[in-house]
Amino acid sequence: MSSRLHDLAVDTLGRRIVAGELGPGTTMLAIDLERELGVSRSVVREAVRVLASLGLVESVKRLGIRVRPTSAWNVFDASVIRWRLASEHKGAQLRSLTELRSAVEPAAAELAARHAPDDDAAELTAIAGRMRAVGRAGRLEEFLELDIRFHGLVLAASGNEMFAQLEGVIGEVLRGRTHYGLMPDHPHEEALQLHLDVADAIGGRRPDAARDAMDRIMRRTVAEVEQVWLAEPRAFPG
Known part of the structure; x- marks a missing residue:
């Protein structure tokens, strides 16, 4: 109690x-x-x-x-992120997190293509395949957990411990996007294919291709959710 x-x-x-x-x-x-x-x-x-x-x-x-x-405030803490996403400042929080992801995740994918253990590369391919199957079926909660695992594993596979520590941050923004109705009922086919492309490039040790595919994922993400933050000021109040 x-x-x-x-x-x-x-x-x-x-x-x-x-x-x-x-x-x-x-x-x-x-x-x-x-x-x-x-x-x-x-x-x-x-x-x-x-x-x-x-x-x-x-x-x-x-x-x-x-x-x-x-x-x-510790703006990287998962609780602070979750509370911000539940507030009227949701748009500003999504913007700052998406901009962070856009800066970090392509670089992490490139590093993963250089340094990821073979087991991690194989797991990424398996996860991306399952994401396509459950995404097409519209099972969004299952897709969400796979998506969190995929992006967290890319961060960890980069071999950069600071990137790896962002897994919780990425997880919160992905959960927020799903739970606040900012995901389509069925993820777009291009997005599903791009996750496979990232995994394939990492497994094939093609850093430029991995960076490019992850960058395209992030650009799609921005295009899909930016309407939520267009009217928000660049700075949080207080």
């Missing part, structure tokens, strides 16, 4: 902060949060510790719990 209450407290406060309901500089008292959330002092204390680790709040002596500006 205490674990569920802790998770609920973190999620409730995190969502309110990210949505702007609790803006930068807002101060809160632990006793007020206890009453509002219906939890114990220890649950509030632990929730604040988690949110502080994400850069969302700080404890200020004789003042209380203060919300920090957006510039202090």
Whole structure:
């Protein structure tokens, strides 16, 4: 029970902060949060510790719990990304994540074609084949998990540990795109083929072709979802 209450407290406060309901500089008292959330002092204390680790709040002596500006947040944390995607700033978050992917994933594919272990290359081909089958069948949840695995494996197969650490970030944006209705009922045939092309180029040790195919995937992604962020400012509020 205490674990569920802790998770609920973190999620409730995190969502309110990210949505702007609790803006930068807002101060809160632990006793007020206890009453509002219906939890114990220890649950509030632990929730604040988690949110502080994400850069969302700080404890200020004789003042209380203060919300920090957006510039202090750990914007690569999966929880922060998930809360942003659930807020009215969803478009801006999708844009920043898609731009990150567009910069990193083609380079990761190129490196994977140079350095991926043979087992990883073979697995990518198998995943891409399954993606085509379930995509054509319209099984979007199954397709989503395969897509996350595919892109995460490309990042890991690059041999760059910093690229590999972005797997969770990529997973959140792919989940957000699916769960917020930004995926077609059946993935486009070109997109399905391009995943096969990436896998084939990595397995065939053709770095330029791997980069090009992944770049084309990202350009298709931008074209499919950019309408969500066209009206969004380039900077997040706060």
